[in-house]
Amino acid sequence: MRFDYAPAPESTAIVDIRPSYGLFINGEFTGGKDGSVFKTVNPATEEVLAEITAAGPSDVDSAVKAARVAYDKVWSRLKPAERGKYLFRIARIIAERSRELAVLESIDNGKPIRESRDVDIPLVSAHFFYYAGWADKLSYAGFGPDPKPLGVAAQVIPWNFPLLMLAWKIAPALACGNTVVLKPAETTPLTALAFAEICQQADLPPGVVNIVTGAGDTGRTLVEHAGVDKVAFTGSTEVGKAIARSVAGTPKKVTLELGGKAANIVFDDAPVDQAVEGIVNGIFFNQGHVCCAGSRLLVQENAYDEVLDSLKRRLTTLRVGDPLDKNTDVGAINSAAQLEKIRELSQVGESEGAQRWSPPCELPDRGFWFAPTLFTDVTQAHRIAREEIFGPVLSILTFRTPAEAVEKANNTPYGLSAGVWTEKGSRILSMANKLRAGVVWANTFNKFDPTSPFGGYKESGYGREGGRHGLEAYLNV
Amino acid sequence: MTTVTSPLAEVAASAASLRRFLRGLPGVDQVGAEQRAAMLASRSIKTDSKRQAIDLAIRMIDLTTLEGQDTPGKVRSLCAKARHPDPSDPTCPQVAAICVYPDLVPVAVAELRGSGIHTASVASGFPSGRTSLEVKLEDTRNAVAAGADEVDMVIDRGAFLAGDYLKVYEQIAAIKQAAGTAHLKVILETGELATYDNVRRASWLAMLAGGDFIKTSTGKVAPAATLPVTMIMLEAVRDFRAATGKQIGVKPAGGIRTAKDAIRYLVTVNESAGPDWLEPDWFRFGASSLLNDLLLQRQRMATGHYSGPDYVTVD
Numbered sequence: 001m002r003f004d005y006a007p008a009p010e011s012t013a014i015v016d017i018r019p020s021y022g023l024f025i026n027g028e029f030t031g032g033k034d035g036s037v038f039k040t041v042n043p044a045t046e047e048v049l050a051e052i053t054a055a056g057p058s059d060v061d062s063a064v065k066a067a068r069v070a071y072d073k074v075w076s077r078l079k080p081a082e083r084g085k086y087l088f089r090i091a092r093i094i095a096e097r098s099r100e101l102a103v104l105e106s107i108d109n110g111k112p113i114r115e116s117r118d119v120d121i122p123l124v125s126a127h128f129f130y131y132a133g134w135a136d137k138l139s140y141a142g143f144g145p146d147p148k149p150l151g152v153a154a155q156v157i158p159w160n161f162p163l164l165m166l167a168w169k170i171a172p173a174l175a176c177g178n179t180v181v182l183k184p185a186e187t188t189p190l191t192a193l194a195f196a197e198i199c200q201q202a203d204l205p206p207g208v209v210n211i212v213t214g215a216g217d218t219g220r221t222l223v224e225h226a227g228v229d230k231v232a233f234t235g236s237t238e239v240g241k242a243i244a245r246s247v248a249g250t251p252k253k254v255t256l257e258l259g260g261k262a263a264n265i266v267f268d269d270a271p272v273d274q275a276v277e278g279i280v281n282g283i284f285f286n287q288g289h290v291c292c293a294g295s296r297l298l299v300q301e302n303a304y305d306e307v308l309d310s311l312k313r314r315l316t317t318l319r320v321g322d323p324l325d326k327n328t329d330v331g332a333i334n335s336a337a338q339l340e341k342i343r344e345l346s347q348v349g350e351s352e353g354a355q356r357w358s359p360p361c362e363l364p365d366r367g368f369w370f371a372p373t374l375f376t377d378v379t380q381a382h383r384i385a386r387e388e389i390f391g392p393v394l395s396i397l398t399f400r401t402p403a404e405a406v407e408k409a410n411n412t413p414y415g416l417s418a419g420v421w422t423e424k425g426s427r428i429l430s431m432a433n434k435l436r437a438g439v440v441w442a443n444t445f446n447k448f449d450p451t452s453p454f455g456g457y458k459e460s461g462y463g464r465e466g467g468r469h470g471l472e473a474y475l476n477v
Numbered sequence: 478m479t480t481v482t483s484p485l486a487e488v489a490a491s492a493a494s495l496r497r498f499l500r501g502l503p504g505v506d507q508v509g510a511e512q513r514a515a516m517l518a519s520r521s522i523k524t525d526s527k528r529q530a531i532d533l534a535i536r537m538i539d540l541t542t543l544e545g546q547d548t549p550g551k552v553r554s555l556c557a558k559a560r561h562p563d564p565s566d567p568t569c570p571q572v573a574a575i576c577v578y579p580d581l582v583p584v585a586v587a588e589l590r591g592s593g594i595h596t597a598s599v600a601s602g603f604p605s606g607r608t609s610l611e612v613k614l615e616d617t618r619n620a621v622a623a624g625a626d627e628v629d630m631v632i633d634r635g636a637f638l639a640g641d642y643l644k645v646y647e648q649i650a651a652i653k654q655a656a657g658t659a660h661l662k663v664i665l666e667t668g669e670l671a672t673y674d675n676v677r678r679a680s681w682l683a684m685l686a687g688g689d690f691i692k693t694s695t696g697k698v699a700p701a702a703t704l705p706v707t708m709i710m711l712e713a714v715r716d717f718r719a720a721t722g723k724q725i726g727v728k729p730a731g732g733i734r735t736a737k738d739a740i741r742y743l744v745t746v747n748e749s750a751g752p753d754w755l756e757p758d759w760f761r762f763g764a765s766s767l768l769n770d771l772l773l774q775r776q777r778m779a780t781g782h783y784s785g786p787d788y789v790t791v792d
Contacts, residue, residue, distance in 0.1 A: 001752055003744075005521075118519075269504070274513070444509065
């Protein structure tokens with residue numbers, strides 16, 4: 001019998017998207033002085049959501065100045081426990097407005113409501129709660145008896161987890177006593193602007209948080225501004241390298257969270273059904289728009305057929321479509337440009353001789369969509385096994401021995417994350433020691449927690465976010 | 478030793494080969510399995526699908542009474558309910574089977590004649606299974622002779638936990654033979670098996686020995702059926718069919734009380750074993766109180782209003 005699930009759309013009545021948004025500078029929304037405007041669209045429908053202001057150099061300058069004044073006059077002088085109170089208040093407001101924020105995130109980003117509701121927003125609030133607790137305990141964080149903030153932080157975040165990346169950046173920065181100017185990605189500015197309203201609602205002193213919207217130019221202006229003391233960036237390795245070059249020789253501190261090409265290693269004694277879930281969660285979570293996605297599956301050769309058969313069967317039950325349907329597992333690709341990039345790299349995979357497979361699935365007519373895709377017969381020499389695709393595309397390779405698994409897993413310019421699937425505890429520990437990756441998940445994948453540090457090796461960047469380690473990036477230590 | 482013609486019969490050639498086979502099955506990661514089950518439980522089932530699911534769930538029910546205080550009168554009224562679960566609505570489907578103790582089988586058979594509803598009986602020393610094989614076989618033969626066309630047996634959990642898989646295997650195979658053409662449902666009593674690895678092993682053991690259905694629980698032990706356990710069993714029947722071509726049914730029993738719960742199980746069937754199992758021949762609910770909640774939900778969907786417990790019949 002067929003059991004089709006009737007559409008279960010989340011109501012959008014709870015969100016109120018304004019026709020146009022200004023910049024959030026010194027506690028107020030203002031129009032751009034020398035900027036232009038651009039539109040943000042719903043990637044699932046291509047419908048225009050709002051007109052957004054692109055901040056020009058003098059806008060960025062105003063934002064940095066506002067942050068400086070707030071830093072000097074208010075935020076750095078506040079008692080640490082008082083800073084904590086503001087952060088707790090923000091955390092609570094986020095939790096209270098979680099449904100609204102989840103819907104807004106799904107509309108602007110294209111990610112399934114199931115993920116924005118159950119993963120993104122709860123983690124956003126958890127991050128603020130976690131760092132709120134640190135605000136008055138910094139002397140116990142292991143960075144000396146009285147660690148000092150850095151000053152004004154310039155923060156540039158990507159479009160894959162818009163509000164979560166904002167939380168990863170703003171929560172520790174404020175807890176440590178810094179003020180911030182944050183630039184969200186141009187395709188997903190709406191939740192950052194909603195966060196600006198939350199700052200107002202929380203009575204956060206003006207200038208402590210400033211949000212400037214815009215594209216790459218705005219980001220560059222912000223990062224290069226002489227008035228910032230700290231640069232934090234999450235995004236592509238290419239842009240990360242440019243930022244590293246631009247701040248070289250300046251006193252600015254930098255942390256970078258860049259790309260990845262994570263190996264997800266499945267041994268023949270793995271719990272197969274859970275490993276298959278982990279593979280799915282590793283690469284199809286958030287449409288594969290995850291820098292730590294498990295995009296290279298390494299399966300022990302003698303378990304290859306079994307794992308591949310199970311994986312294909314599992315993919316036929318993945319539900320692709322309307323991000324606001326509560327039963328959707330895979331939503332829309334964030335932008336036309338990203339869709340084009342995924343198509344192009346998948347084409348490269350085929351032309352290099354890898355075998356492409358997708359489950360039968362109907363994609364909506366409008367919007368940006370890409371079916372979950374597997375590539376088999378992939379080798380280390382294929383481009384799809386080396387380059388970050390940032391989409392729902394999995395490359396499957398095999399290995400014979402643990403040593404070969406380690407060698408292949410580490411044979412990448414990146415080193416952000418890895419996964420190991422085995423029933424053998426000793427093997428998990430030995431693999432975790434040998435894998436050159438910031439996070440190694442054992443019998444799970446893509447799990448995040450505010451208490452756990454996150455960050456990479458090699459071209460995946462430097463610095464850590466989250467946990468006690470995440471404080472270091474915002475303290476003068 | 479009893480001979481069986483089941484697929485993979487050779488793995489039961491010796492205690493050692495059977496043990497090797499069962500221990501060689503892929504493990505179950507508890508955290509991952511429970512997360513997956515929780516995700517399946519969060520599917521949002523809206524009106525049209527819900528209507529379909531509720532009727533399907535009613536058709537899958539083994540309406541059960543397994544109490545020491547059961548009387549012929551109670552069984553007769555349960556049988557009447559099985560035929561017409563909702564007397565106020567002739568479109569309401571009938572349930573799959575009635576499940577009673579062996580001595581009440583003749584009552585149920587007489588009441589259900591001509592209805593197409595099966596009569597299931599718990600034989601084999603239910604619920605603990607701690608009687609001799611002779612007694613279990615006799616129990617089974619009696620139930621079948623009295624007209625039961627489905628036999629729900631319990632496995633010897635003591636032997637299973639002691640690692641004596643062959644003993645369990647042989648008992649199942651012997652009871653299968655004693656049951657003749659009656660369908661054999663093998664109750665694993667997963668609440669006493671403690672781990673998901675054991676649930677998977679016991680599932681395979683029961684299927685290898687010739688069970689037609691694998692069933693979670695007697696209803697006498699807590700926890701009874703849970704969604705993760707049922708999911709592991711569904712994965713086992715799916716893998717067993719892939720390995721042998723033989724399809725086995727699954728029956729969660731005990732503790733499933735609401736329509737919402739039942740729908741979660743159907744979603745799990747749909748997305749783990751697959752839609753082939755979405756038939757009363759391949760999936761059953763062992764339940765007594767579930768039916769009334771399904772009926773209340775069904776009435777609500779028909780009328781747009783919630784009624785109350787007095788608008789469905791008590792058993």
